[in-house]
Amino acid sequence: MASKITFIGAGNMASAIIGGLIDSGVAPTDLTATAPKNSELAPVKERLGINTHTDNNAAISSADVVVLAVKPQIMRAVCEDLRDTVQQQRPLVISIAAGLDAATIDQWLGGNNALVRCMPNTPSLVGYGASGLYANAAVSDAQRDIATQLMEAAGIVEWVEEESLLDAVTAVSGSAPAYFFLMFEAMEEAAVKLGLPADTARRLAIQTALGAATMALRSDKDPATLKQNVMSPGGTTERAIQHMEEAQLRTIIDDAMKACAKRAQEMAHELSNS
Ligand SMILES: NC(=O)C1=CN([C@@H]2O[C@H](COP(=O)(O)OP(=O)(O)OC[C@H]3O[C@@H](n4cnc5c(N)ncnc54)[C@H](OP(=O)(O)O)[C@@H]3O)[C@@H](O)[C@H]2O)C=CC1
Numbered sequence: 001m002a003s004k005i006t007f008i009g010a011g012n013m014a015s016a017i018i019g020g021l022i023d024s025g026v027a028p029t030d031l032t033a034t035a036p037k038n039s040e041l042a043p044v045k046e047r048l049g050i051n052t053h054t055d056n057n058a059a060i061s062s063a064d065v066v067v068l069a070v071k072p073q074i075m076r077a078v079c080e081d082l083r084d085t086v087q088q089q090r091p092l093v094i095s096i097a098a099g100l101d102a103a104t105i106d107q108w109l110g111g112n113n114a115l116v117r118c119m120p121n122t123p124s125l126v127g128y129g130a131s132g133l134y135a136n137a138a139v140s141d142a143q144r145d146i147a148t149q150l151m152e153a154a155g156i157v158e159w160v161e162e163e164s165l166l167d168a169v170t171a172v173s174g175s176a177p178a179y180f181f182l183m184f185e186a187m188e189e190a191a192v193k194l195g196l197p198a199d200t201a202r203r204l205a206i207q208t209a210l211g212a213a214t215m216a217l218r219s220d221k222d223p224a225t226l227k228q229n230v231m232s233p234g235g236t237t238e239r240a241i242q243h244m245e246e247a248q249l250r251t252i253i254d255d256a257m258k259a260c261a262k263r264a265q266e267m268a269h270e271l272s273n274s
């Protein structure tokens, strides 16, 4: 990717994506990250070998791509401060903020910007990210390819053609690592009650999730069939699954994901009026 890329923000998600880019062969000298304090940036510079800056405007002055990776609550101030440089420079802007719509960010940046909204997730840190992307009308095909390459460095990419679908992406992948971590916690607790040492239980639960995910990825069978293959008639798995179905696990997941997507909509409303 022959582009200069600047990340505004050098936190969890920015570091994850930058790590993926470097692993995929992007030269660290083509990458810049910013944060308010040099003390925060020093470890990032040392670990990743990229350029760092505490001045956001200076950091984007020769950037082809600007990734907005700050918390949604400070995005307005950050964008309004960058407006003049962005209007002059016209980079591709990629926002990874949850629940902040493209039109609002574009307006804060002065308007008529090529803007991609991205919903990544934290497994990007280990190259197993899953990102949903949406492009506004000003984004060219070449810029779409750049956004795809950038996020594919950290995992898989799915484009959506309607921006509202990013709320569904947030529910199924952006927030979803936490659902699986909750499952690990619960399985470990239950296994300890059944007599296993906690560390043994944790290792077994996590390896099982990795195995199940790998099988589901590689198999041509759907998840329902793979589940059925574990369930011997009259056996142990059937009893566990029956219990989960009777306890309405599907309804719990449905309700939780609806609540997640609704919160993304609420955040968009709150933040665009902030
Ligand atoms: N975490 C997640 O699972 C996901 C997060 N996101 C989105 O990613 C974005 C970043 O989240 P995350 O990485 O977790 O957050 P972090 O708090 O880890 O990172 C935010 C970064 O922004 C820096 N920062 C703060 N103010 C400024 C400023 N004025 N100029 C430049 N940098 C600044 C922070 O520096 P300092 O620490 O010094 O304040 C920090 O480096 C959010 O918008 C979030 O919605 C999207 C999907 C998943």
Ligand SMILES: O=C(O)[C@@H]1CCC=N1
Pocket (backbone or CB within 6 Å): 098, 170, 174, 175
């Ligand atoms: O919880 C959040 O708001 C962010 C967005 C998706 C994951 N973390």
